Amino acid sequence: MESGAAAGPVAGRFPFPYTPYRIQEQFMEALYGALEAGRVGIFESPTGTGKSLSLICGALAWLRDWEEKRRQEEARLLALGAGGQDALSPQQARPGSADTAGQPDWVTAFVQKKEEQDMVDRLKEEQIRRKKREDRLEKIRQNVQLKYAAKRKRCEEDEAKRLLQLSKEALSQGAGEGALDQLDHNEEELILAEYESDDEKKVVSGLEEDDDDLEEEHVTKIYYCSRTHSQLSQFVREVQKSPFGKDTRLVSLGSRQNLCVNEEVRRLGALQLINDRCMEMQKNKHEKKSNEENEGKKRRVSRTVCPFNSFEQMQFLRDEVLVEVKDIEQLVSLGRETKACPYYGSRFAIPAAQLVVLPYQMLLHEPTRNAAGIKLKDQVVIIDEAHNLIDTITCIHSAEVSGSQLCCAHSQLLQYMERYRKHLKAKNLMYIKQILYLLEQFVAMLGGNVNQNPGSQTVSQTGTVLKSINDFLFQSQIDNINLFKVQRYCEKSLISRKLFGFVERYGGPSSAVKTNKENQKVAGLQDFLLTLQQGSDKEGTPQSPPMEAEQDQLRTASPLMQIEGFLSALTNANQDGRVILNRQGTVGQSSLKFLLLNPAVHFAKVVEECRAVIIAGGTMQPVADFREQLLCCAGVDPARIVEFSCGHVIPPENILPIILCSGPSNQQLEFTYQTRDLPQMMDETGRILCNLCNVIPGGVVCFFPSYEYEKQVYGHWEKSGLLSRLAARKKIFQEPKKANQVEQVLVEYAKCIKRCSQTGGQMTGALLLSVVGGKMSEGINFSDDLGRCVIMVGMPYPNIRSPELQEKMTWLDKTMPRAGGQTPSRVLIENLCMKAVNQSIGRAIRHQKDFASILLLDHRYTRPAIFNKLPQWIRERTQVKPAFGSAFAELRKFHRGKLDAL
Numbered sequence: 016m017e018s019g020a021a022a023g024p025v026a027g028r029f030p031f032p033y034t035p036y037r038i039q040e041q042f043m044e045a046l047y048g049a050l051e052a053g054r055v056g057i058f059e060s061p062t063g064t065g066k067s068l069s070l071i072c073g074a075l076a077w078l079r080d081w082e083e084k085r086r087q088e089e090a091r092l093l094a095l096g097a098g099g100q101d102a103l104s105p106q107q108a109r110p111g112s113a114d115t116a117g118q119p120d121w122v123t124a125f126v127q128k129k130e131e132q133d134m135v136d137r138l139k140e141e142q143i144r145r146k147k148r149e150d151r152l153e154k155i156r157q158n159v160q161l162k163y164a165a166k167r168k169r170c171e172e173d174e175a176k177r178l179l180q181l182s183k184e185a186l187s188q189g190a191g192e193g194a195l196d197q198l199d200h201n202e203e204e205l206i207l208a209e210y211e212s213d214d215e216k217k218v219v220s221g222l223e224e225d226d227d228d229l230e231e232e233h234v235t236k237i238y239y240c241s242r243t244h245s246q247l248s249q250f251v252r253e254v255q256k257s258p259f260g261k262d263t264r265l266v267s268l269g270s271r272q273n274l275c276v277n278e279e280v281r282r283l284g285a286l287q288l289i290n291d292r293c294m295e296m297q298k299n300k301h302e303k304k305s306n307e308e309n310e311g312k313k314r315r316v317s318r319t320v321c322p323f324n325s326f327e328q329m330q331f332l333r334d335e336v337l338v339e340v341k342d343i344e345q346l347v348s349l350g351r352e353t354k355a356c357p358y359y360g361s362r363f364a365i366p367a368a369q370l371v372v373l374p375y376q377m378l379l380h381e382p383t384r385n386a387a388g389i390k391l392k393d394q395v396v397i398i399d400e401a402h403n404l405i406d407t408i409t410c411i412h413s414a415e416v417s418g419s420q421l422c423c424a425h426s427q428l429l430q431y432m433e434r435y436r437k438h439l440k441a442k443n444l445m446y447i448k449q450i451l452y453l454l455e456q457f458v459a460m461l462g463g464n465v466n467q468n469p470g471s472q473t474v475s476q477t478g479t480v481l482k483s484i485n486d487f488l489f490q491s492q493i494d495n496i497n498l499f500k501v502q503r504y505c506e507k508s509l510i511s512r513k514l515f516g517f518v519e520r521y522g523g524p525s526s527a528v529k530t531n532k533e534n535q536k537v538a539g540l541q542d543f544l545l546t547l548q549q550g551s552d553k554e555g556t557p558q559s560p561p562m563e564a565e566q567d568q569l570r571t572a573s574p575l576m577q578i579e580g581f582l583s584a585l586t587n588a589n590q591d592g593r594v595i596l597n598r599q600g601t602v603g604q605s606s607l608k609f610l611l612l613n614p615a616v617h618f619a620k621v622v623e624e625c626r627a628v629i630i631a632g633g634t635m636q637p638v639a640d641f642r643e644q645l646l647c648c649a650g651v652d653p654a655r656i657v658e659f660s661c662g663h664v665i666p667p668e669n670i671l672p673i674i675l676c677s678g679p680s681n682q683q684l685e686f687t688y689q690t691r692d693l694p695q696m697m698d699e700t701g702r703i704l705c706n707l708c709n710v711i712p713g714g715v716v717c718f719f720p721s722y723e724y725e726k727q728v729y730g731h732w733e734k735s736g737l738l739s740r741l742a743a744r745k746k747i748f749q750e751p752k753k754a755n756q757v758e759q760v761l762v763e764y765a766k767c768i769k770r771c772s773q774t775g776g777q778m779t780g781a782l783l784l785s786v787v788g789g790k791m792s793e794g795i796n797f798s799d800d801l802g803r804c805v806i807m808v809g810m811p812y813p814n815i816r817s818p819e820l821q822e823k824m825t826w827l828d829k830t831m832p833r834a835g836g837q838t839p840s841r842v843l844i845e846n847l848c849m850k851a852v853n854q855s856i857g858r859a860i861r862h863q864k865d866f867a868s869i870l871l872l873d874h875r876y877t878r879p880a881i882f883n884k885l886p887q888w889i890r891e892r893t894q895v896k897p898a899f900g901s902a903f904a905e906l907r908k909f910h911r912g913k914l915d916a917l
Contacts, residue, residue, distance in 0.1 A: 028080075029072045030258035036863075038661040039065055043073030045659040046629065050077045050395055055628045055651050057641050059660040061888055062633035062857060067253045070397060070631060074237050075259040078369060078395075081235060089138050095131070141232060148367055152264075152338050204319070205516045206435055207443045208298075210508050231366040233390050235626075238371045240378045241399045242407070244273055244343065247372050250399070251342040254370065264337045266364040268373040268387060273343055274358040276350045277321055287576045291512035293358075296321040298509065323356040332360030337367055362388050380411050381620065391624040402632040402850060405645055408614035414581040418461045419603035420574035422469040424514075425454040428575065431517050446504045449496055454578070456491040463602030472602040479818045480596045481610075484585060487594040502583050511575040584609035591616050593822050610819050612826045615648030622651050634853040635660070637846045637884040643831060643839075663888040669866035671909045672856075672893040674882075676874035678703050679899045684872050686720070686809025697728050700808055701737035703872065703899070704782070708744040710907040711868070712914060713780040713800035714768045715745060718787050718855045720811040722752060725784055728808075745782035746771075750789050757790045768800050787811040787851045802859040803910065806870045810881075812848045837880070849884035856889065866913050868906055 029035070029043045042060055046069070049056040060066040241247050251267055254260055271289045275281050280292050299320050332355040336346065350357035365371055365388055377383050378396065398404060432439070432447050439447070458465040463472045488494040505511065584592065591613040598605045611617075622628050630641060638658060646656055663670075677683050678699035690696055708715060719725035729749065732738040741747060746767045748760055760783075767781040780800070788811070797805070813820055824840030831839035852871075859867035869889065875881060877895050885893065896902035 029076045031072050032068070032257055035069070035072075036065065036664050038664065039069045042066070042069040042659065042661055043076070045657070046070065046073035047077045049629060049657050049659075050074065050627045051081075052657075053627050053655075054657045055622055055646060055655050056630065056657045056659060057635055057638050058629055058631040058658075059635040059638075059886070060631070060633065061661075061663045061886065062861060064661065064664050066631065066633065067250055067399075068257060070239070070399065070629075071250075071254055071257050071259065074239075074395065074397060074629075075257075075263060075370070078235065078237060079259075085235075089142070092131075092135060093138055093142075095135070144232065152334060202520070204295075204299075205513050205520070206438050207440075207508050207510060207513055209440045210442045210446070210504065233366045233394075234369065235394065236369050236371055237395045237397060238373065238378060238389070238391070239397045239399065240373050240375050242375055242403075244269065244374065246400060247374065248342045248344065251340065251372055255340050255342075260340055263340060263370055264364075264368045265340045265370040265372065266336050266361050266368040267341065267343050267346055268361055268365075268371060268377055269343050269358075270374070270376075271358050274347060274350070274356075274361065276347060276357060277323055280321070287511075288515065291509060291515065291576070293321070295509055295512050297324065321356065323350065323354060324359065325355060328353055328355035329360040329363055331355060332357065333363040336361060336364045365389065375407055376411055379408055379617065379621070381617065391621060393624075393626045395627050395629075396621060396625050397629045397631060399631050400633075401630040401641075402634050402854060404630060405614050405640060408617055408645075409611045412584065412587070412611040412614070412617055413609055414577075414584040415606055415608040416457070416574075416578050416581045417603065418458060418463055418601070418605040419469045420577055421454050421458050421461075421607075422463075422465055422467075422602070424574040424578055425451060425458070425465045427514055427518055428454070430521075431514055434517070434521075443508070446501065446508070447510075449501055450505075450510075450575075453493055453496065453501070453582070456493050457607055458602065460487070460491045460596060460607065461598055461602050461605040463605075469603035470601055474598045474600060474602060474605055477598050477600065479598070481818060481822050482594045482596065483589055484587065484592055484594060485589045487596075488585065498582055498586050502579070502586060505575075505579045505582070511579060514575050581607065581609060584611075587611065588616065595818060595822075608819075610822065612823055613648060613830075615645050618645055619649035622646065622649050634850075634857050634886055636853055636886050637849055639834065639842065640846050640850075643834075644827075648830075660887055663860065664863045665860055665865060667892055669864075670860060670869070670889070670892055671867075671905065672869040672871070672885075672889050673902050673905065674871045674874075674876040674893060674895045675703070675899065675902050676877065676895070676897045677899060679706060679903075681898070684809075684874055686873055691720075691724065691809060692727065694731065697731045698735065698737070700728060700872065701732050701735070701741070703870075704806070705737065705740050705744075706899075706903055707804060707806070707870070707906065708741060708779070708782060710903075711779075711804045711910050713772065713803040714764065714783065714797065715780070715804045715806065716783045716785055716797050716802050716858065717806040717808065718785050718811075719808050720787055722750075722786050722789070724808075725749070725786055729784065741782065743777065745780055746778065748781060748783045750783070750785045754790055765801060772800060785855075787855050797858045797861075799861075799865060802867055804868045804870065804906075805856050805859045807852055807856060807872060809873050810848050810875055811851045812844060815844065835880075845880060845884065849881065853884075853886055853889075857886070868909055870902075870906075 028047070029040070031039075035043070038060070042058070042064075046056070046058065048054075060069065239250065241250060247267065247269075251265065254263060254265060270286060271280075271293055272286045275289060275293065277293075280289055280296075283289050283292055296319060332349060332353055335341075335349055335353070341349065346357045346361060349355075350360065371389070373387075373389075375398070377387055378389065378398075384391075428447060428451055432444070432451075436444070455465045458469075462474045462476065463469060482490070485494075488498075585594070587609075592609055592611045595608040595610055596605075597608065635641070642653075642656060647653065675684060679702045680699060682695055682699040684696075684699070686696065704715075704717065719728065729738070732741070738747070748764045748767075751757060751760055764781050764783055771778045771780045780803075787807075815821070824843060827839040827843055833839065834842055856869050856871075859865070859869065882890065882893075894902075894905065896905070
């Protein structure tokens with residue numbers, strides 16, 4: 016990064032691709048200040064205000080200045096070092112003084128001199144390393160020849176490997192040696208290797224080659240994370256367009272699902288299967304090495320290793336990544352072209368990178384963070400799209416397993432043990448028996464027997480029971496088993512991967528795994544494509560489960576993989592979580608779920624280690640949740656927390672938010688669980704929409720609190736004839752429940768609006784009936800004609816009868832202080848509701864020239880505690896209308912005025 020442009024006026028301090036809005040300047044100033052002072056910041060900047068660019072230019076300007084200051088400090092110290100003895104400060108050189116510990120002055124001087132010399136030596140080493148890296152990257156920038164040479168060398172190596180393989184095969188056919196105890200060639204891969212726990216040996220890291228390079232010093236950097244793969248790609252494109260695009264060393268990290276270039280592994284589809292297969296190939300590579308050294312002693316069956324896992328090629332990829340900013344797609348193309356693994360190659364680039372772009376899971380989940388080689392000490396973390404951060408952390412650390420999964424895993428593992436008993440070492444047998452016992456006890460806790468069909472065992476006591484972790488461990492009689500060791504064993508031995516291979520090979524109807532290889536490959540690829548679609552912005556809230564296809568594939572193929580997550584969750588501290596026993600109908604339908612109550616325990620390390628943490632989003636209101644539940648619980652000093660919220664770039668006259676208290680027939684609007692099902696409430700809602708659709712051009716998006724309620728209202732309108740009246744003015748679309756149908760509905764919706772605006776006539780556009788917290792309420796923009804009016808029907812309070820929510824409320828009331836006379840649980844319910852509202856209504860205004868009206872249908876929005884939780888830029892422009900007449904007149908005037916202006 017260039018070190019030009021010294022800090023001065025805003026324009027000089029923050030290079031920007033165009034003249035920034037005033038609010039962008041304020042945002043960057045506040046961000047720079049928070050990073051400089053090492054704060055934890057909650058930053059809100061509405062979508063459409065150029066938040067990404069403000070984050071990029073503000074944060075990278077700070078990093079550039081910080082690096083420059085550090086260089087100057089280094090130069091000063093090195094100059095002192097070069098000055099030798101004269102480098103002692105006047106105080107150190109003062110004769111005859113003794114220090115506080117009573118040591119003679121010459122001893123103190125000597126010690127300080129030694130410390131200084133060590134520091135100077137360290138700086139010199141760092142400088143040499145940095146110079147080496149900069150020269151190497153510069154060489155790649157300048158010398159295209161180098162790329163071709165590397166490519167040619169790769170082709171030659173590939174050919175040599177192919178020939179070597181052919182000769183080995185020819186030799187082995189001649190030799191004709193039998194395998195151990197009639198195990199065929201492929202089956203040996205399914206046997207668990209001899210296992211030694213950490214107590215018996217120090218586990219060697221998976222990458223031993225060239226330790227010097229791997230221990231490269233981590234420069235000060237910014238970790239930027241967001242929710243979805245496409246949001247990250249979008250951010251990288253913004254960096255490329257920014258003034259910092261040419262000089263920033265940026266690396267994008269992703270899951271193997273997004274980065275793997277080995278087609279055979281990609282075809283597995285489900286992330287857990289891809290992960291395990293990759294790990295196994297890594298292991299095979301290292302075993303192969305040690306076996307080659309003992310080649311003469313005993314011939315071994317050759318095991319599959321990944322052709323893309325070449326250290327040399329990954330180093331080449333690393334340098335290519337650091338030379339020029341690339342997004343995930345470009346990284347994958349480069350990996351294919353250079354025959355190097357983008358997943359591991361990108362990790363090699365972390366130490367030298369200045370900006371690391373990564374998904375939430377990788378940063379917020381400590382084991383994943385450590386495995387990726389991410390070091391947070393004294394670094395800067397920016398978490399974008401963070402409105403759901405608390406839910407995300409809770410979700411990442413929660414886990415659920417069904418009774419049928421537990422029984423299926425038990426059956427598979429038992430068969431595996433019986434088949435390979437003679438080939439397994441004692442330690443493996445011991446751990447397998449422990450896992451079998453755990454599965455047996457878990458099924459017993461659901462009221463079933465692990466040896467019987469879970470689908471035909473009915474549960475006598477149905478219902479939901481919540482237990483503390485300790486109570487659950489004690490009552491299931493597994494408190495004498497060291498879960499940490501079992502978890503470690505599962506991780507290191509790759510037992511679930513071996514089991515998956517075993518089931519894939521022998522799976523009969525009991526395991527529900529297709530044995531037809533071709534079908535499986537096709538299904539795997541289809542799942543992979545589905546999960547890619549899901550990875551884009553169209554996915555719902557983080558709480559929504561992953562794609563059904565991927566989940567089903569995992570459930571049936573390797574239930575043990577799911578169960579490992581549950582075992583890991585049980586190692587949380589007793590007070591921070593609960594185990595939910597959900598007994599339904601049959602044992603197979605019942606489930607065990609771990610619920611994390613205190614997300615702060617997993618966020619504490621991030622805020623402790625980092626120099627500064629910025630939590631940013633378009634809609635962060637209400638921020639009290641972040642402050643109390645996340646930051647204060649994580650031990651952050653309130654004085655370290657800084658909040659920043661800016662207005663919108665649109666002029667005040669481009670938005671008309673109205674709280675409507677009653678409908679056209681003076682029916683008071685209050686959509687509580689008790690009143691919202693009344694026919695008169697559903698009729699009134701229909702009448703409001705009919706009136707609005709007469710005067711609002713283009714697209715109208717109407718949000719309902721749930722799919723069920725939307726369906727109920729739609730059915731009622733169909734019967735009463737209101738639907739056909741609505742359909743005369745706007746074509747009606749409904750939000751689909753399935754994620755893969757969202758795109759199609761949106762395309763049709765947009766086409767219809769465009770067609771109506773061009774042809775004129777009675778049809779004025781389209782009406783989209785959506786659901787709060789569904790696919791349309793996040794990550795999708797209804798800009799311009801796609802969303803001229805957003806309507807919110809009622810208040811989307813969460814289901815207060817949910818046992819999980821009740822437990823969370825009880826926990827909050829016990830651990831948090833009352834705020835403003837309200838119990839923490841009451842505040843939580845209101846905050847969850849208003850977060851969902853703010854997300855949904857923020858969909859309509861997406862840029863400076865956009866305009867839209869927002870209608871909140873429920874008189875309860877006027878209550879101060881609720882009203883104050885609306886985003887400031889909406890709140891200060893909101894009108895409260897007790898009667899429908901004046902609201903309708905206001906809306907008609909607003910939209911007519913805008914049409915005339917166009």
